[in-house]
Amino acid sequence: METALHVENLSKSYQRRVRRPGLLGAVAGLFSSQMEELHAVKNISFSIKRGERVGLIGENGAGKSTTLKMLTGIIVPTGGKLEVLGRVPWRERRQLSLNIGVVFGQRPQLLWDIPVRETFRLLKTMYRIPDEVYQVTYPEAVRRLGLEPLLGTAVRQLSLGQRMRCDLAAALLHAPAITFLDEPTIGLDLSVKEQVREYIRDMQKRFGTTLLITTHDLKDITEVCDRLLLLDKGKLLFDGSIKDFVRRFANESRIVAELHQPATGPALKKIASEMKKYGGKIVASEGHKLIVEYRKEGAAPALTQILLKRQRVADLTLEKADIETIVTRIYRQPLASKGKIPT
Amino acid sequence: MRPLQTQLTAAEELKSYFSLFVRSLKANFAYRASTVTSLITAVFMYAVPLLVWRQVYSQNPGIAISKAKMFPYLLLACCVNYALGMSVEFRIGQRIRSGLIATDLLKPIDFQLSQGVQSVSDGLFNGALGVVVFLCGYMALGPDIFPASGLSFCLFLVSFLLAFLIQYFVCFVFVQGAFYTYSGYGIFAARGALHQTFSGMAAPLSLYPPFLKTAGEWLPFRHTIYTPVSIYMGWTQGEAAVSLILQQIAWVLGLWALGKILMVQSLKQLEVQGG
Numbered sequence: 001m002e003t004a005l006h007v008e009n010l011s012k013s014y015q016r017r018v019r020r021p022g023l024l025g026a027v028a029g030l031f032s033s034q035m036e037e038l039h040a041v042k043n044i045s046f047s048i049k050r051g052e053r054v055g056l057i058g059e060n061g062a063g064k065s066t067t068l069k070m071l072t073g074i075i076v077p078t079g080g081k082l083e084v085l086g087r088v089p090w091r092e093r094r095q096l097s098l099n100i101g102v103v104f105g106q107r108p109q110l111l112w113d114i115p116v117r118e119t120f121r122l123l124k125t126m127y128r129i130p131d132e133v134y135q136v137t138y139p140e141a142v143r144r145l146g147l148e149p150l151l152g153t154a155v156r157q158l159s160l161g162q163r164m165r166c167d168l169a170a171a172l173l174h175a176p177a178i179t180f181l182d183e184p185t186i187g188l189d190l191s192v193k194e195q196v197r198e199y200i201r202d203m204q205k206r207f208g209t210t211l212l213i214t215t216h217d218l219k220d221i222t223e224v225c226d227r228l229l230l231l232d233k234g235k236l237l238f239d240g241s242i243k244d245f246v247r248r249f250a251n252e253s254r255i256v257a258e259l260h261q262p263a264t265g266p267a268l269k270k271i272a273s274e275m276k277k278y279g280g281k282i283v284a285s286e287g288h289k290l291i292v293e294y295r296k297e298g299a300a301p302a303l304t305q306i307l308l309k310r311q312r313v314a315d316l317t318l319e320k321a322d323i324e325t326i327v328t329r330i331y332r333q334p335l336a337s338k339g340k341i342p343t
Numbered sequence: 344m345r346p347l348q349t350q351l352t353a354a355e356e357l358k359s360y361f362s363l364f365v366r367s368l369k370a371n372f373a374y375r376a377s378t379v380t381s382l383i384t385a386v387f388m389y390a391v392p393l394l395v396w397r398q399v400y401s402q403n404p405g406i407a408i409s410k411a412k413m414f415p416y417l418l419l420a421c422c423v424n425y426a427l428g429m430s431v432e433f434r435i436g437q438r439i440r441s442g443l444i445a446t447d448l449l450k451p452i453d454f455q456l457s458q459g460v461q462s463v464s465d466g467l468f469n470g471a472l473g474v475v476v477f478l479c480g481y482m483a484l485g486p487d488i489f490p491a492s493g494l495s496f497c498l499f500l501v502s503f504l505l506a507f508l509i510q511y512f513v514c515f516v517f518v519q520g521a522f523y524t525y526s527g528y529g530i531f532a533a534r535g536a537l538h539q540t541f542s543g544m545a546a547p548l549s550l551y552p553p554f555l556k557t558a559g560e561w562l563p564f565r566h567t568i569y570t571p572v573s574i575y576m577g578w579t580q581g582e583a584a585v586s587l588i589l590q591q592i593a594w595v596l597g598l599w600a601l602g603k604i605l606m607v608q609s610l611k612q613l614e615v616q617g618g
Contacts, residue, residue: 014614069445069615072445072449073448073449074444074445074448074449074613074615075613075614075615076610076611076612076613085347090610093448093449094350094451094452094453095350095451097449097450097451098348098349098350098351098451099347099348100449102446102449104445104446107441107442107443107445107446108446109446109449109450111366111370112370113369113370113373113374114366114369114370114373118366118369119366121362122359122362122363122366125355125358125359125362126359126362126363126450126451126452127348127451128348128351128355133345154373174348175345177345177347207345208345
């Protein structure tokens, strides 16, 4: 499969003026030239093939949006190489923009003071969208994203969610070869999020668009993407399939038991010591609820038996860690140990 | 999978700019209250200097330019200044500050040209306010405000067009500062002050003290108002008028190129604000 984009040792640093706290600090800042260097992205490398659906995740400040801005050509990297559709984005931004679609969740590309319909018409001309493509993308967007009642409204009068839907439609009108979506579901309610994901998925299938999505909502990733990039403090910690990610890091499973009587004191200690032999650890005992975590494969039957023998159990469930749990756990780890995560 | 799009042809680009121009013009009519306020301000802005100069003439009747010439000059300067009104600095400055500049840069059209197109729509909108001022002036001053001759009027049209381009490119050059400071207000205020001082908007440059007159001759601002108005009024004619127009062309080309060069540098260090 053809390469859509290739990134090699990509870095971006910013110079920031050091600001002191307080009003006096703000005044002193006017005369101070003390600067510090911030490394937003540090030597990351990856490639994406045409038609792939990739999710880029990371905590706030991990470097996701900076990476996206470099890939779209609006900011210039301080180091490394990058090519998108065979072009260097920051050097050939205009030519590249004809073949990419971008949604910056918090920055609408729609013209602020005129009706949504007008921006769509402008984009049709600007992106030279052939009629046969526009006749598919436009009605599809209007129908699937429920835009009909919004088309005649000035953008500034739309709610955040309405604007996001219009913006997404605008980014996909020209059926771009690559679509970069920076938090495409921000500010949307649950049912609209679902609608948006479905629309992205279907458009991707229909036009073979390469997708790169950054988001804090991991459902965007699990429901749309099949590959994951995990960034942390500017470094790439993981690059692989979502299945691989879960298989590699979901090494902790849980037994959640609902007890008739709360387990306390010596009874709880007894259960804990018996479970230790099988690698089980009680991580929570709140009222009637008892949660046991274990890593060893095949330990579930033994641990369940201990529980059933020692307590009257009303209900019992076995849980495998989901992507959200894993990602949260990775975010909480200190940076030094994150560096040891195998990729 | 759709085949990759190749660069737009010149005709396609032109169509894009025209489409943007039309939408930009529509956007100018979006705020009704603001339009009415601008209209009232336009009349007020002409009335105040007129009253000041009337007072000056009543106390010093021997001023080099007669009252019969001065008042039409001020009126026309005001009309031209209106037609040069553009919100390019405000627009770009605000978008740099908020990070919205990112969405402008992602369009497949030239940034400098697209901003220019939007400025033309601003100019047309504001020019209509200038026409209102002109009509008010006609009621007050009569045929004195008509051009000196048909030729003067034709040359004025050319000169005004160039004045518009100079004004836009000057704004574009100044706005580059906002890419570095992220708040362009100081820079815009400086440009505004230079324009007010050296464009001839408040008084004909021939009345200025020599050092200011000399400084004005080295700057592009006088070509935005003083040059077209002096041609219109027949103060500058024939070869002298053509020479001024040639100077305007030189400024247009120089400022356009300078804007392009500065923009490349600005984009190299651009930080899109706000995540």
